[in-house]
Amino acid sequence: MAKDNKTNAMRMLEKLNIPYTPHTYECENFVDGVQIAELLGEDCAMTFKTLVTVARSGKYYVFCLPVDKEMDLKKCARAVGEKALTPVHVKDILAVTGYIRGGCSPIGMKKPYRTVIHESAETLERIIVSGGRLGLQLELLPADLIGACSGEYADITAE
Secondary structure, eight states: OOGGGOOHHHHHHHHTTOOOEEEEOOOSSOOOHHHHHHHHTOOTTTBEEEEEEEETTSOEEEEEEETTSOBOHHHHHHHHTOSOEEEOOGGGHHHHHSSOTTOOOSSSOSSOOEEEEEGGGGGOSOEEEEOSSTTEEEEEOHHHHHHHHTOEEEOOBOO
């Protein structure tokens, strides 16, 4: 892939010597993660979406969970020691993360935010997350994702 086609996520993984496999798909506008998993022929259980929240304290938190699951804001707040969290509004995603909606990767954000990955990732052989732009997903080892974003595992999904 040409240097100018690399995203911050790809550059960070390369800087950390973390191997990854890029997966591309045709996409001009945002589509949901389930559609992306289907386009790639991948299982929703290994394809994770990245959601960003803000606490009353003003701190931002990043959560990664399977694309077919919903975030439980109470569980997420408990996981990071906050009383309550609110999803960051779509119009603010770029300013907070450096990524656009549908291309928000937990790796290589503008600033390092505390990142929590759903505990199911710990049992997976590989995980797929956004590569930092629409039409790009990155496949890597869950442990490498944890290392790349200084993440931690927790139960953060609604039942």
